[in-house]
Amino acid sequence: MKNNHVTIKHLARELGISSSTVSRALKDHPNVSPETKKAVTDLAEKLNYLPNSIALSLRRSKSNTIGVIIPEIVHFFFSTVISGIEDIAYNAGYSVIVAQSNESYEREVMDTRALANHRVDGILISMSRETTDYEHFESIHRRGMPMVFFDRVCDTINCSKVIVDDFDGAFQVTRHLIQQGYKRIAYLAGPENLIISKQRMDGYCMALEQYNRAFDESLIVRGRAADSEETAKELTAKLLNSPNPPDAMFAINDRAALGAMKAAKEKGLKIPQDFAIAGFSNWEFTSMTDPAITTVDQPGFKMGQEAAKLLIREIEAEEDETIIPETRILKTDLIVRGSSLVNGHL
Amino acid sequence: MKNNHVTIKHLARELGISSSTVSRALKDHPNVSPETKKAVTDLAEKLNYLPNSIALSLRRSKSNTIGVIIPEIVHFFFSTVISGIEDIAYNAGYSVIVAQSNESYEREVMDTRALANHRVDGILISMSRETTDYEHFESIHRRGMPMVFFDRVCDTINCSKVIVDDFDGAFQVTRHLIQQGYKRIAYLAGPENLIISKQRMDGYCMALEQYNRAFDESLIVRGRAADSEETAKELTAKLLNSPNPPDAMFAINDRAALGAMKAAKEKGLKIPQDFAIAGFSNWEFTSMTDPAITTVDQPGFKMGQEAAKLLIREIEAEEDETIIPETRILKTDLIVRGSSLVNGHL
DNA sequence: TCAATTTACGCAAACGTTTGCGGTGACGGT
DNA sequence: ACCGTCACCGCAAACGTTTGCGTAAATTGA
Known part of the structure; x- marks a missing residue:
């Protein structure tokens, strides 16, 4: 049978x-x-x-399969990216095999190895948080494996990348808060070593500067706020109880923004009248809270599409033509919602 | 190079x-x-x-790859399931190819075909909402392709399945509402043709019966509430404005529960004092709303694990031993949160 | 009618790996 | 001097497909 x-x-x-x-x-x-x-x-x-596409793959030494390595699947942003990848890949005749690193460096190394001997035609990567050594990527890149990084990119490898304009997103959201009339806008920062963290901070500063606001170090909350709602809440509570508290806050991501919102609510502040909040990433839940959270949409689906396109272009390049790596920066969209919208007008 | x-x-x-x-x-x-x-x-x-695992696959006529067909990746529950599948598959030496049907029947048919000629060793399926003809599954099942359905299962195919105990989950949540002292508990129903919809309704009825509550047809809201937050909101608003409104509501899923909550809030009802709400599935956002929504946890990760285990068991069965299909029913967990918790005690 | 061309097909090698079987040389025992 | 045993290794086929080349038959041209 x-x-x-x-x-x-x-x-x-x-x-x-x-x-x-x-x-x-x-x-x-x-x-x-x-x-x-x-x-x-x-x-x-x-x-x-x-x-039998296996026999075909052997014959052509091409598997028509691309590998994706991401930190975790159960994450609104990443699953959206996968969806975008799948969209392009499917229409170009490629299958997508996914491997999640679970933010573990070791697992990431094993995943790349597994994908390599599975003879995928190319790899799309968003690095784990732990990764600081890139030899596992470099070794297969040297052998000519097409690869494209997205979101969490690796600077030392000369290949195409797709990122989001974190600077501009942060700039937009900060400007929005300024224009809404908020005077003391705090920034709930992320880990210092992450590029995106720095970029968003820069965007925040730029907006302040452009609108002649003084930069106030006491409004910058440094710490592990990006990691959990709980720490974000604690840090925000502390800041709100300081002598000269802020009347608005831009948080490094939506989870942190939610923590901040809970802290503000517990203190009895009205949102957005007393305290405005904005996050980053447009995670699904931001439209479901009360009030809904203003945030910056990162085009995950589009990022997946772009990354897949770049990869497939490289895979299907003729033997002689050399592909020059390209870094594509995707624009973000400011999504204004109740958590920062005063007077009900835009 | x-x-x-x-x-x-x-x-x-x-x-x-x-x-x-x-x-x-x-x-x-x-x-x-x-x-x-x-x-x-x-x-x-x-x-x-x-x-070169491709050559190996050809030699052994085994690809060490399993295919997954799901309605959509960008969905908390399904991505959790994938994560569970990946967990088991990875440790058993299998790669996972994912294909999303986008709730489209045609796409589902093409996906199964693609996976079949990719020579995956087995397929895990959660059907699209559109699917009513099962020939595409049956034809490959006849050829001996191991397959396991999960969540959205197909009754006419004799293979293993993993589902969640919808009946019991609905029973538990309804009983909880009763025990909290609510008198008139509404049910925001899903589409009649879906099995899960019927099961949950049955659980609701059973709880009412066991606690000697009369079944009141006017408390059953039939319609497309499961599909969007907006319609759930409208249907709930209508019910709340009826002569004899409910003081609690069990919604077919969390999205609908959120819509219901917004309707209640707009009407000025206090939750949970005036109106209690419970959903189903324990989607991520339910813990983030204000108040957080009581719901029923569907063990997505475990479902993925179980389905993968069943599939791999079948894949690796000896030639002579016959595997008897097995339907595994996973227990749900009631998650009590602020939207239904009176007096702060459990 | 004969050579040249076209049409339609088969042979065999190749992709990279595994594996049954056969073969070689060494060695010890008688 | 012969045989059996053993350790070690190579040959070749197989998995299913594609494709350059060869070749027979059919067709064309003069």
């Missing part, structure tokens, strides 16, 4: 012709008579012939 | 021995002298030899 896949050989034997002819007939090669073609296609249809 | 994968043949030529010996040396076969083994493994290490 098992393993009864019908192959080209079966068709050939059945029809009393050679496998070569069957193969050619199936792909409408000119050197095969119309009658033979019909006989072949009819039988193939009847027996439900499915080409 | 490209395509310079080092193969067993390269190692063999380099060392002046045959590929067979290299192959055996690499897997520590007894019929190879220690010196040869060392020479081979050293060279393999030096040249960074990676076995």
